[in-house]
Amino acid sequence: xxxxxxxxxxxxxxxxxxxQDSDVFLMGEDIAEMGGSMGVTxxxxxxxxxxxxRNTPISEIAIVGAGIGAAMQGMRPVVExxxxxxxxxxxxxxVNQAAxxxxxxxxxxxxxxxxxxxxxxGWSPGAQHAQQLEAWFVHIPGLKxxxxxxxxxxxxxxxxxxxDDNPVIVFEHRLLYPVKEDVxxxxxxxxxxxxxxxxxxxxxxxxxxxxxxxxxLEAAEEAGRNGVSVEVIDPRSLQPLDEETLVTSVKKTNRCxxxxxxxxxxxxxxxxxxxIQYQAFDWLxxxxxxxxxxxxxxxxxxxMEQFLIPDSEDVLEGIYRTVGRKRNGD
Amino acid sequence: MAKVEAKKKGLSDERxxxxxxEMLLIRRFEEKVEERFKAGELPGFLHVAIGxxxxxxxxxxxxxxxxxxxxxxxAHGHTLARGTSPNAVMAELYGKLEGCSHGxxxxxxxxxxxxxxxxxxxxVGGGLPAITGAALAFKFRKEPRVALAFFGxxxxxxxTFHESMNLAxxxxxxxxxxxxxxxxxxxxxxxxxxxxxxxTQRAVAYGMHSIKVGGQEVEPVYDAAxxxxxxxxxxxxxxxxxxxxxxxxxxxxxxxxxxxxxGELQKxxxxxxxxxxxxxxxxxxxxxxxxxxxxxTREVEESVEFAKNGxxxxxxxxxxxxxx
Numbered sequence: 001x002x003x004x005x006x007x008x009x010x011x012x013x014x015x016x017x018x019x020q021d022s023d024v025f026l027m028g029e030d031i032a033e034m035g036g037s038m039g040v041t042x043x044x045x046x047x048x049x050x051x052x053x054r055n056t057p058i059s060e061i062a063i064v065g066a067g068i069g070a071a072m073q074g075m076r077p078v079v080e081x082x083x084x085x086x087x088x089x090x091x092x093x094x095v096n097q098a099a100x101x102x103x104x105x106x107x108x109x110x111x112x113x114x115x116x117x118x119x120x121x122g123w124s125p126g127a128q129h130a131q132q133l134e135a136w137f138v139h140i141p142g143l144k145x146x147x148x149x150x151x152x153x154x155x156x157x158x159x160x161x162x163x164d165d166n167p168v169i170v171f172e173h174r175l176l177y178p179v180k181e182d183v184x185x186x187x188x189x190x191x192x193x194x195x196x197x198x199x200x201x202x203x204x205x206x207x208x209x210x211x212x213x214x215x216x217l218e219a220a221e222e223a224g225r226n227g228v229s230v231e232v233i234d235p236r237s238l239q240p241l242d243e244e245t246l247v248t249s250v251k252k253t254n255r256c257x258x259x260x261x262x263x264x265x266x267x268x269x270x271x272x273x274x275x276i277q278y279q280a281f282d283w284l285x286x287x288x289x290x291x292x293x294x295x296x297x298x299x300x301x302x303x304m305e306q307f308l309i310p311d312s313e314d315v316l317e318g319i320y321r322t323v324g325r326k327r328n329g330d
Numbered sequence: 331m332a333k334v335e336a337k338k339k340g341l342s343d344e345r346x347x348x349x350x351x352e353m354l355l356i357r358r359f360e361e362k363v364e365e366r367f368k369a370g371e372l373p374g375f376l377h378v379a380i381g382x383x384x385x386x387x388x389x390x391x392x393x394x395x396x397x398x399x400x401x402x403x404x405a406h407g408h409t410l411a412r413g414t415s416p417n418a419v420m421a422e423l424y425g426k427l428e429g430c431s432h433g434x435x436x437x438x439x440x441x442x443x444x445x446x447x448x449x450x451x452x453x454v455g456g457g458l459p460a461i462t463g464a465a466l467a468f469k470f471r472k473e474p475r476v477a478l479a480f481f482g483x484x485x486x487x488x489x490t491f492h493e494s495m496n497l498a499x500x501x502x503x504x505x506x507x508x509x510x511x512x513x514x515x516x517x518x519x520x521x522x523x524x525x526x527x528x529x530t531q532r533a534v535a536y537g538m539h540s541i542k543v544g545g546q547e548v549e550p551v552y553d554a555a556x557x558x559x560x561x562x563x564x565x566x567x568x569x570x571x572x573x574x575x576x577x578x579x580x581x582x583x584x585x586x587x588x589x590x591x592x593g594e595l596q597k598x599x600x601x602x603x604x605x606x607x608x609x610x611x612x613x614x615x616x617x618x619x620x621x622x623x624x625x626x627t628r629e630v631e632e633s634v635e636f637a638k639n640g641x642x643x644x645x646x647x648x649x650x651x652x653x654x
Binding site: 025051054056057059061062064065066067068069070071072073074075077092093096097101102103104105106107108109110111112141142144165166 | 442444458
């Protein structure tokens with residue numbers, strides 16, 4: 001089994017798709033010679049040329065919009081929005097156009113467009129380069145939204161995104177790019193709507209996305225040392241959402257913590273908490289805990305940034321609250 | 331910029347009569363739509379393009395079958411001129427399954443993908459980026475096709491216009507940006523929304539070829555559109571096609587037009603009606619005119635009957651077509 005970083009896994013999927021399918025091409029800012037601001041597409045222009053690995057102007061509206069137009073003609077464009085903060089610029093095209101052409105046409109059109117983007121705090125980029133905006137797009141019927149947390153998942157799910165006949169937004173996370181993992185020899189597609197039980201446990205279910213999956217695993221180890229058995233589940237695809245796996249787990253553990261790096265208020269976790277309370281109300285032994293960023297823009301000074309975003313300690317505290325313990329295990 | 335004068339190079343009278351028929355059909359269709367809307371039969375709200383028929387007909391006639399268009403919130407004429415039947419458009423306005431968007435779209439979202447209509451867009455300028463992308467796909471696949479976006483003067487002030495123009499020229503894709511300049515952005519006149527009156531200047535910034543033509547006579551519109559479309563199809567790059575025209579009605583059906591100078595509308599109607607102009611150009615006798623008018627009026631009446639007898643979607647059909 002080859003070992004790939006998350007970054008290499010994304011690149012591997014893009015290259016594999018482009019090798020087998022002339023309808024797949026890439027557009028984005030600085031993605032050719034520079035390989036993208038995160039180095040994800042490094043080297044692809046050498047193999048596929050500048051027609052298929054297209055550097056664009058700084059035009060987020062046109063990047064997404066041209067992707068929509070090419071997709072409506074049956075191509076499978078993969079566009080990169082350098083930072084998910086810049087999705088705000090293309091939101092009209094994503095929300096009003098990509099998400100709705102199929103619907104408004106009464107089923108005449110398909111928009112097989114993949115939008116890759118990344119973000120995430122933890123390196124002091126300030127308030128406009130690290131927001132987590134996935135919840136905005138989960139709210140829009142017509143879009144699919146995925147947030148893979150491991151090399152294997154991003155490799156298989158990006159493949160499914162490229163070959164999905166709907167617009168898919170792929171949220172990557174800057175801090176995940178160097179994460180390494182043994183991945184299957186052959187690229188295996190991973191279907192959307194299937195959550196992954198990352199770690200089994202008996203007492204508390206932690207539902208985590210993106211980097212919080214890894215932080216939750218750390219918290220789970222620590223909780224385990226204190227006699228609390230934690231199950232960690234990564235939904236992986238936020239829309240469609242595998243409600244069944246989440247609910248089944250909570251019916252087993254009777255306690256639930258939902259965590260993401262985005263701000264807690266109106267975050268993706270609010271929807272998950274609602275799903276759980278409605279479908280597993282009688283099984284719950286404690287209020288559902290939500291662990292996310294505090295309600296402020298991301299600050300620059302590292303000490304302030306770290307204060308705002310959730311870490312494994314915050315998840316651990318959430319876990320302990322559900323079992324009625326203080327942080328020291330009393 | 332190339333200025334296209336009315337070239338007498340050769341549209342036959344027969345072809346021009348076809349154009350007249352199409353323009354009159356659009357006119358009678360939109361008048362009927364206004365009437366049925368005011369009678370309370372049509373849901374939502376409507377924008378008609380009375381006065382702009384020569385643009386829709388002249389431009390669409392210059393397109394080939396495999397070409398594609400994106401339209402605007404003022405879409406009835408473009409859609410009819412692109413070949414969608416009055417029945418299918420009217421049924422859409424009545425929210426019926428037989429409509430060209432099967433009841434999911436309405437007046438501002440008329441689609442007919444089979445006839446190359448990728449959709450009317452209710453967001454001003456919303457369709458331009460996708461037209462750029464469709465043209466990119468044609469270039470990728472080396473298909474001799476052209477993608478054309480209709481939009482109004484109001485759209486020249488929004489980012490989609492500028493980003494699309496820039497990208498289309500940069501990548502030399504076979505797109506035509508057809509600016510249907512009716513001098514009004516809803517109720518806001520050109521003088522309040524744009525620092526220029528000659529919109530071909532917008533193309534200069536992108537190094538794009540532009541063509542300007544008056545939009546009240548269909549023949550020069552057709553010639554200018556043909557030149558623009560041929561230019562794009564040859565691989566010589568995108569074109570900004572500016573068609574100066576007049577909206578001889580309000581922004582929406584029922585608009586009291588308090589913003590119009592008194593008497594302006596009446597004067598424009600008397601001097602700038604494209605159908606009157608073409609009728610005069612062809613020298614139609616009263617008899618010929620009445621016969622033609624009778625034919626298209628019947629066709630429109632039949633479309634209303636067709637629409638009224640159409641199938642209502644089931645409420646739960648609203649959950650279909652969200653995903654492919």
